[in-house]
Every structure is written in structure tokens, then in C-alpha cells.
Amino acid sequence: MMQRNSRRHASRFLPLLLGALLLTACGEPAKPAQPREIAADTSCALDGMILRDFPGPKAQIHYDQGEPDFFCDTREMFSILLRPEQKKRVVAVYTQDMAKADWNDPQGQWIDAKSAFYVVGSPRRGSMGPTVPSFANEADARKFADQYGGKVLPFTQVTIDMVDLSGGASHDEKM
Template identity: 50%
Template sequence: MTLRSNGRARLRRLVALALPALLLSACGERTSVTTAPIEPRAGEICELDGMTLADFPGPKGQIRYADGKTSYFCDTVELLSVVLMPEQVRKVDGAYTQDMARANWETPAGHWIRVEDAFYVEGSRRVGSMGPTLASFALRADAEVFARKFGGKVLPFSEITPNQVRLDGGTTHDQGM
């Protein structure tokens, strides 16, 4: 085998390995790479209740699915109830909430952080779209400052349970939904 034919053989192997991935990407298939958050458009509505996100205070959420769909949520309780749902079967590329140390509570925009990296304040006096909510923060220190000012307990994502984000009230004791 000459050097030239050896190079062609490597090129054929490379093409054979790369072609299926290239074809899948052309068909709209997604890889397991986490998808970046997308700022909701004006008038965007909540996946669960149809409420307009911009009409309510407090942190919002979004889930980016592997099929390309993005679902928005007007409250962290709604977002986390879906994220922690044991029967969730759609592949999630990324789930995000907002860093409320940087976003305006009354009209939050931008400052998206990964749900699993956030610290949450449960039981504060600040309310979201559905009443009591979990305030979200990128840094524990910011969550602790918020908790001292507005009450509540700081929890990392790993300590949030499905019972805490039940949509029938859970630990927030909100029976409004």
C-alpha cells in the first residue's frame, strides 16, 4: 500500500464516520449538547396555564427540548414541577430560570441560569405569578441576602423535591391552581 492510497483509505474512513452525523444534523436531529436559553418574545405564554409571562412578577423558566421546542413557564414552581416530574419522557437539552440578583423582580428579563446550578429561596414574602414561589439565584450568597431581606430558606437544586413544587399547593400551601 502506498502513502497515497493509505491517505485515501483514511479519508474514506473519516467520511464514513462523519456522514451519518452530518445527515442526522441535516434532518433536524439534535445532539446531547445543552441548548442555550432563548429570551421569550413579547406576548409569550406559559406552557401550563396560558398566562402571559410579562404580566407577572418573579422569576420565569424555560425548558429547551431535544426536538427543538421551547416551553416557557411564568413561575419557578411550574418550571420545577415539570423538571422534577418522574414521568417526564421528552429529552431535555436545557432547563433555565432567572438570576433574581440581576433581573428586576417586577419585570424580569434575561439573566438565564441553568436550573440545576441555581440556589432557591423557599418561603419568602415575595410572590410570583401563582403566589408563593421559589426565588432563583446564580450564587448562594445572593440567595442568602434575599432570604435575610424577604424571609425564607436557601436550598440548592439537589434539595428541591417534587412535593415542594406540586401544582396543587405543595409546601407553598397555595390552593389557587
């Protein structure tokens, strides 16, 4: 008799226990990938160049699996993100706010690349020649464009034609 009551009692709580386990397993939603700082030996995912050896904005792409890819130039970031053959699931993209970062030695100042503003067509040089500087706000991007030239665009309006990497190493300043 006692054993039968225990089973009946346990069968009432089994659905509650399973529900609690499911909620625990799901937990809180995963926090978005946070930007990583560039180390002395951090190299570009495309060409192996050491990022700290070059001026201008850098970028990093985080995927749902594996380590993030780093890029010594925002043009490289765009060339990866805008390719139709890009198959990895991107969970975060960061670039640097060049209104706050030192152009010649940019460190930190990471911002969400998809909410940034970019200056396309400026002659200001990064690691791959003329680059596409990134800014956290439009006013800073416009100030840069007024000083150096170029057109201010949000992330969604930058096209693959604007960030063409043809010529590659021929544009490198220190190779």
C-alpha cells in the same frame, strides 16, 4: 494494467476517505441549547398565561427535539422536571438570576437552573402566588432569604412537595 493500479491505489485510500467522512459527519459536539428571550407573546406551557404579565422568576426547558417550554414561575419548572412521568429528554434548563433581574418585570439574566440556588418558603409572590426565587450564587440567595424569609437550597435539594401546584389558578394574581 493502468486500471488495475488505479483500483489498487483507490482501495488503499478508501479506509482513509471513510474515516475522514465519519469525522466530518460527527463534527464538533453540539453546543448546549442557549436560553431564549421572552417575547411579548411568550406564553406558559402549562396554562397559556403570558409570561411578561407577571412578576417573579421565569423558566425555560429545552428538549432534544422541538421548541422549548416556557414557564411563568419556577414552581412550574420544578413540577415538570421532578415528575417521574417526565419522558422528554431535557438538554438544558434555565431560570433567571433574581439578584440581577427586576422582580416586577424580569427580563434576561438567564442562568443554568441546575446550578442555581433557590429560596423555598418565601412569601414573595410570582405569577402563581408564593414562588421559589432563583439565584446564580448562594450569597445572593441568602441575602434574599434574610430579607424575605425562606430556606436556601441548591437545585438537587428541591423536592416535588416544596413546589406543589395544587390550587393552581387560585394563586394567580391577575386572573
